[in-house]
Amino acid sequence: xxxxxxxxxxxxxxxxxxxxxxxxxxxxxxxxxxxxxxxxxxxxxxxxxxxxxxxxxxxxxxxxxxxxxxxxxxxxxxxxxxxxxxxxxxxxxxxxxxxxxxxxxxxxxxxxxxxxxxxxxxxxxxxxxxxxxxxxxxxxxxxxxxxxxxxxxxxxxxxxxxxxxxxxxxxxxx
Numbered sequence: 723x724x725x726x727x728x729x730x731x732x733x734x735x736x737x738x739x740x741x742x743x744x745x746x747x748x749x750x751x752x753x754x755x756x757x758x759x760x761x762x763x764x765x766x767x768x769x770x771x772x773x774x775x776x777x778x779x780x781x782x783x784x785x786x787x788x789x790x791x792x793x794x795x796x797x798x799x800x801x802x803x804x805x806x807x808x809x810x811x812x813x814x815x816x817x818x819x820x821x822x823x824x825x826x827x828x829x830x831x832x833x834x835x836x837x838x839x840x841x842x843x844x845x846x847x848x849x850x851x852x853x854x855x856x857x858x859x860x861x862x863x864x865x866x867x868x869x870x871x872x873x874x875x876x877x878x879x880x881x882x883x884x885x886x887x888x889x890x891x892x893x894x895x896x
Contacts (some may be wrong), residue, residue, distance in 0.1 A: 728830040728863055731869055731892040732853045734761070735828045739796055739818035742804050747794050748819050752858030760768045763821070763831060763850035765804040768842040771869045773811050775849075778875050781858040789883055791853075794818055798826065798846045821847060833866040853882060861885055863890055 734750030743825070747822040751762050762773040762779055776795055782819050787791050797804065805821035823845060827835050832848040849872050853862035862881065864873045884890055 726827060726830050728860060730860055730863055730894040732860055733858045734852055734860050737825050737828065740801070742801065742808050742817045742819060747795070747816060749794065750854055756790065756856050758792040758856060758886065759774040759854040760786060760791050760878070762793065762795045762856065763829065763847050764795055764797050765848060765869055766797045766799045766838055766842055766846045767807045767810070769869055775813050775872055776807070776813060776815070778838055780811065782814050782875055782879060783815050785879055787825055789879060790886065791882055795894065798822070798823055798844065830865055832865065853878065859892065
């Protein structure tokens with residue numbers, strides 16, 4: 723259950739998460755580089771749909787980079803599982819780990835309990851996708867309560883291009 727609903731046109735919460743390759747990644751907060759940020763929250767190693775979705779994201783990484791957009795995938799998994807996720811998908815994209823329940827709630831994510839110990843050993847976030855403008859403003863928010871509903875990553879890429887090139891305003895702010 724979410725405890726907060728993020729609103730389009732507001733600032734994305736500043737959250738720092740560790741990266742599988744070492745170091746840390748700041749989510750949100752804006753930047754001086756003029757680059758946009760795509761934050762993709764995935765359920766965790768236990769989710770076969772996440773493997774496919776992250777592979778699609780990885781395949782589009784160069785196009786996102788050319789569009790001036792930095793991408794990061796993040797979950798509540800610990801380092802060991804996140805490392806396995808990277809290896810399983812042969813991912814080159816930045817993968818972060820260790821989202822806490824409080825951070826998931828701050829992002830307005832749905833959170834689920836595992837169905838069994840074989841699935842996973844802790845509550846985990848359901849999918850979320852956030853497009854953040856260089857000033858930290860939320861341009862696009864997509865939060866799902868189920869693994870089956872995720873936005874088309876090519877369409878998101880086209881939306882970023884259109885929004886950036888045409889100065890398209892943040893929608894849904896009425």
